[in-house]
Amino acid sequence: MSPSGFGAEAGPAGSDASRPAGVAEPGGADPGNAEPGEAEAGLPAERLLLFTDAVTAISLTLLILPLVDLVPEVAGAHEHAVDVITGHVDKIWSFLLSFAVVARFWLSHHRVFSAVGSLDRALVVGNMGWLLAIVVLPLPTEIVGTFGTERFAAALYYANLLAAMVCQWAMLRVLRSHPEHLAGERSTARRRIADAYVDACGNLVALILAFALALAVPALQYYSLLLLALVPWAESRLRRRNGR
Template sequence: MRTERGLDRLVFFTDAVSAIAITLLILPLVDSASVAVTAHHSVERFIGDNLGQLFGFVLSFAVIARMWAVHHSLFEHVAAYSRTLFILSLFWALTIVFLPLPTEMLQFPTSTITVVWYIGTMLLSSIALLLIAVTVRRHPEISPEDNPMQARGVFGISVNAIAFLVALIVGVAVPVINFYALLLVLLASPAMLIYDRVMARRA
């Protein structure tokens, strides 16, 4: 196991990566605004010409914020870290810092490639979170005694990963749906309610 200071630095690093990735999302829109001002375009025209970019920014911001929140909550159950946890966190950071690129690719005509790159990146990020959760769950020595990783948390992250996988399959298999397949991720909340009811009945 590594030191507590090393764990803090790992958490700070992933936090910084998330903040930078979110910041990078807005930069193309800032550049577009500068070009529009130079060309003397109206605000209405700028918004109309960049609706796709604005939608991509808001969606990717929400995804990164959500992924960071899950990562943050996961590390509430971590008191020490292993090499495996370190590598998985770096892999998760890679998916987050990469997301601004497929977000910008939304400006291309929608195709199988753009859907795979965009939703696929989110899927990889959710898989990384799931692997982190499983690692923490299976190695209780990593968790503080008073706040271990619970099965419910692993289940919730599993549902998210499955939802992104199904969204990717649907988005590719049914081109007319494409990115709207991400709405399937909203089913994670009802799934958690069902899980809680089942567990309550068993208890």
């Protein structure tokens, strides 16, 4: 029996029962001393990538729903089937454009995160901000298709795209500063992130210019987004000049 006559036998020295509260195991990290940004450190990137793919697919699907709703509207007005297309060209064009934009954002995101092995809080927050912008995009898409050349419609659409691009740029900046999150061959992954960062900077500048043009000339609507098509061409010329 223990000296007190009631307690259980004492455990071996160094066990959890005999260790004072708040003292970490030998050789282990003290949870109380963890840095604020390390809560998600070491989490695999695969689960976040799967979640992002699913949310993006849903957002792409939602883009078509306003066009589907046009069919009963046209039928109720006793118009012809062809009027679903010919009478709503602006909405169809806004759908196609937004689909292409989201697809390009997703391809860029997938290419970047294929080189990522673990996450930290900054990457998770940045990815959630990116997803928020993608999920919201069907709303300004419908507004632009309905209200046409109104300045507010163009501003909302471009602001949405700019938010997504800023979040993507911020994630690339984190990955450049913390290469320990990269997977596979480190030098290859760092080169991929560096190239993606340059691409993101070029797209960000082009989008800001397109935004300014759309506000100055509302009739352009989102035709000024064609400036983004010049970014890959300019980058390829620059890399060829630098011998890459």
